[in-house]
Amino acid sequence: MAHNHAVHSNFGVDYVLTYRFSDTNNVEARDGxxxxxxxxxxxxxxTEVRNGDNCSLLVFVKVGSExxxxxxxxxxxxxxxxxxxxxxxxxxxxxxxxxxxxxxxxERFRIIHHLIVSPRDEGGAGIISKxxxxxxxxxxxxxxxxxxxKEWIKQWSTMTLLKPEDLDQIRDRFGEKIAYYFAFTQSYxxxxxxxxxxxxxxxxILGSFSPIYALVNGLWCVTxxxxxxxxxxxxxxxxxxxxxxxxxxxxxxFQHEKEVRDPVTxxxxxxFPASKRLSRQLLQVPFAISAALALGTLIATCFGIEIxxxxxYNGPGQSLLVFLPTGILTVMVPTLTTMLTTAATRLNDYxxxxxxxxxESALTQKIFVLNFITSYxxxxxxxxxxxxxxxxxxxxxDIFSLTARPFASDExxxxxxxxxxxxxxxxxxxxxxxxxxxxxxxxxxxxxxxxYVKRRGFSKYKEMKSQQAAKKGGAGPGVxxxxxxxxxxxxxxxxxxxxLDVYDVTTDxxxxxxxxxxxxxFSVVWPLTPVSFIVNNWIELRSDAVKICVEMQRPAPARAxxxxxxxxxxxxxxxxxSITTAALAYLxxxxxxxxxxxxxxxxxxxxxxxxxxxxxIYLLVRWAVRLAVSKIDSPGMEKERAERFTxxxxxxxxxxxxxxxDVPPPHVEEHITRESLEEDARQSTLRTQGPQEHFWARQxxxxxxxxxxxxxxxxxxxxEGKKER
Numbered sequence: 207m208a209h210n211h212a213v214h215s216n217f218g219v220d221y222v223l224t225y226r227f228s229d230t231n232n233v234e235a236r237d238g239x240x241x242x243x244x245x246x247x248x249x250x251x252x253t254e255v256r257n258g259d260n261c262s263l264l265v266f267v268k269v270g271s272e273x274x275x276x277x278x279x280x281x282x283x284x285x286x287x288x289x290x291x292x293x294x295x296x297x298x299x300x301x302x303x304x305x306x307x308x309x310x311x312x313e314r315f316r317i318i319h320h321l322i323v324s325p326r327d328e329g330g331a332g333i334i335s336k337x338x339x340x341x342x343x344x345x346x347x348x349x350x351x352x353x354x355x356k357e358w359i360k361q362w363s364t365m366t367l368l369k370p371e372d373l374d375q376i377r378d379r380f381g382e383k384i385a386y387y388f389a390f391t392q393s394y395x396x397x398x399x400x401x402x403x404x405x406x407x408x409x410x411i412l413g414s415f416s417p418i419y420a421l422v423n424g425l426w427c428v429t430x431x432x433x434x435x436x437x438x439x440x441x442x443x444x445x446x447x448x449x450x451x452x453x454x455x456x457x458x459x460f461q462h463e464k465e466v467r468d469p470v471t472x473x474x475x476x477x478f479p480a481s482k483r484l485s486r487q488l489l490q491v492p493f494a495i496s497a498a499l500a501l502g503t504l505i506a507t508c509f510g511i512e513i514x515x516x517x518x519y520n521g522p523g524q525s526l527l528v529f530l531p532t533g534i535l536t537v538m539v540p541t542l543t544t545m546l547t548t549a550a551t552r553l554n555d556y557x558x559x560x561x562x563x564x565x566e567s568a569l570t571q572k573i574f575v576l577n578f579i580t581s582y583x584x585x586x587x588x589x590x591x592x593x594x595x596x597x598x599x600x601x602x603x604d605i606f607s608l609t610a611r612p613f614a615s616d617e618x619x620x621x622x623x624x625x626x627x628x629x630x631x632x633x634x635x636x637x638x639x640x641x642x643x644x645x646x647x648x649x650x651x652x653x654x655x656x657x658y659v660k661r662r663g664f665s666k667y668k669e670m671k672s673q674q675a676a677k678k679g680g681a682g683p684g685v686x687x688x689x690x691x692x693x694x695x696x697x698x699x700x701x702x703x704x705x706l707d708v709y710d711v712t713t714d715x716x717x718x719x720x721x722x723x724x725x726x727x728f729s730v731v732w733p734l735t736p737v738s739f740i741v742n743n744w745i746e747l748r749s750d751a752v753k754i755c756v757e758m759q760r761p762a763p764a765r766a767x768x769x770x771x772x773x774x775x776x777x778x779x780x781x782x783x784s785i786t787t788a789a790l791a792y793l794x795x796x797x798x799x800x801x802x803x804x805x806x807x808x809x810x811x812x813x814x815x816x817x818x819x820x821x822x823i824y825l826l827v828r829w830a831v832r833l834a835v836s837k838i839d840s841p842g843m844e845k846e847r848a849e850r851f852t853x854x855x856x857x858x859x860x861x862x863x864x865x866x867x868d869v870p871p872p873h874v875e876e877h878i879t880r881e882s883l884e885e886d887a888r889q890s891t892l893r894t895q896g897p898q899e900h901f902w903a904r905q906x907x908x909x910x911x912x913x914x915x916x917x918x919x920x921x922x923x924x925x926e927g928k929k930e931r
Contacts, residue, residue, distance in 0.1 A: 381763025
């Protein structure tokens with residue numbers, strides 16, 4: 207019973223670091239591992255080392271001194287109070303502080319993660335995986351609580367709607383950033399109930415391209431976005447993180463040009479000229495144009511090929527050739543998007559943002575441009591190019607006859623009609639159905655089912671390779687050969703978790719924003735769009751929970767007080783939706799047939815007037831003015847900064863002394879002697895010890911952990927490494 211409890215409680219482990227040395231010589235690997243052990247010990251963390259897979263070590267980390275950790279919690283909460291995140295001043299007695307407001311699991315893991323990764327001048331160990339001195343540190347992650355995970359998934363599978371308490375539970379376990387994603391998806395799901403019901407009624411009674419549906423859908427989009435902006439604030443207050451983005455973390459990669467004296471605080475600060483950053487940001491314009499041309503040309507070309515093969519060519523193999531453009535897009539779009547994403551990241555690095563928050567916000571905006579093009583351009587081409595100008599464009603599509611020439615039996619089968627061509631009025635509706643139904647199902651399979659299949663396949667492959675090596679007699683000692691029986695089950699689970707991918711909540715949030723765009727921009731084409739989305743999102747909420755618990759490493763908790771720059775994307779899509787919806791409702795006002803490929807039937811003044819009355823231009827102007835004002839410093843803002851700084855400085859000097867912001871003293875190492883070992887043995891006979899106590903008693907101090915790790919490196923090193931030595 208005690209053994210099972212220890213396993214399910216993860217033996218008291220807070221974090222696991224994977225140290226891989228397969229591509230490093232023995233001396234460098236040992237020195238790097240010793241430095242790792244010493245760095246963790248200096249911030250008061252206790253370590254244990256065990257074998258990992260494929261020339262790696264597992265470093266188990268837990269808090270060494272609860273008293274010192276309580277001080278770190280107190281310092282964190284005081285910092286929040288000084289920055290206005292907390293309304294009340296924390297009690298000066300650290301134990302009283304923890305008693306008054308209990309420590310959540312997310313807060314504990316966040317503070318320990320801060321101790322591990324924060325720079326040394328901020329009191330941390332400065333360990334960043336795969337970077338610089340720590341290039342052999344492959345990952346840093348907390349362990350899953352499998353008991354909670356099973357109960358969580360079981361509970362959610364039987365619920366229709368999530369309650370605020372369910373979101374609180376996510377926040378307490380995984381942090382506010384992930385909780386905000388689930389809160390947004392849940393709010394979006396609840397709001398979809400009305401447009402789903404109205405859309406079904408509109409589809410049954412009013413049909414497609416209904417002006418009434420367009421009006422109601424536009425009002426719903428604005429209402430939802432404004433509601434969510436309010437909801438963000440309410441959740442920030444509820445979770446105690448309102449204004450937490452004001453506590454910004456400086457990026458390690460930031461390169462300052464000069465140091466100046468802050469006129470308010472009197473402190474020396476590192477700065478990068480705003481004018482120089484602005485000049486670098488102007489490169490976003492040619493980047494956006496280049497991305498639009500590259501992706502647009504590819505999509506437009508495949509679009510033309512698809513029209514030619516499906517509506518012009520009538521020779522052999524047509525039913526198969528129509529899938530050629532889809533195959534080209536499937537291969538080329540991800541490749542081109544990856545290249546452009548790399549370019550966007552490099553451009554973002556070149557802009558040299560000072561804080562992590564500003565860096566992520568700028569990168570998100572660049573990625574959104576790419577997602578916008580790849581997600582919406584095909585429908586825009588159909589709605590505003592093919593439908594109005596089809597009869598003028600199709601005669602020139604014979605340039606794509608090369609794609610079908612090897613299969614044609616007659617030259618006439620490749621000739622485009624010079625006159626009398628009739629467009630396919632249902633093409634736009636079928637395209638919207640594909641993106642809002644079929645693509646959602648495919649994305650679900652790629653996101654949830656494929657990782658499971660890949661993980662199972664990789665596990666089977668490793669098992670087969672081990673069996674083949676064993677038959678040939680060339681198999682080395684297995685990683686489990688030194689495992690203690692009472693730890694074997696636990697270590698097997700940890701090794702499996704170490705192989706999992708890292709969860710990125712931004713990816714899931716981006717999917718929801720793109721989905722919202724289909725609803726605001728094109729749902730007037732097919733009013734059942736919200737019905738499809740409400741079903742998808744109910745499943746999405748649960749599948750994302752399963753993905754976090756089963757398919758990914760447990761994410762380190764991170765704080766947030768909003769969904770970040772994605773809120774701007776929501777507002778932009780809402781504004782653009784008011785234009786496209788009005789334009790579509792006008793173009794297809796003739797019983798959904800559209801202009802029939804002849805622009806002569808379109809009255810330009812009527813179309814522009816429709817757009818003018820539907821466009822909420824004041825939203826764009828208000829957004830632009832608000833953004834401009836937020837970038838300008840003013841005497842009032844400077845005065846506010848001065849007053850806040852005075853309050854912080856007075857409090858710190860009065861309450862904590864002049865060294866309040868100094869780095870905590872280094873951890874005092876315990877020297878192991880014969881007398882201390884005899885005393886420990888005597889004390890152990892006076893108390894009952896379980897598997898968890900045995901786990902943490904096998905190595906005493908970081909020095910012994912370093913020695914054990916060096917011995918394991920020597921033992922498991924590849925033959926090439928031993929020859930070098």
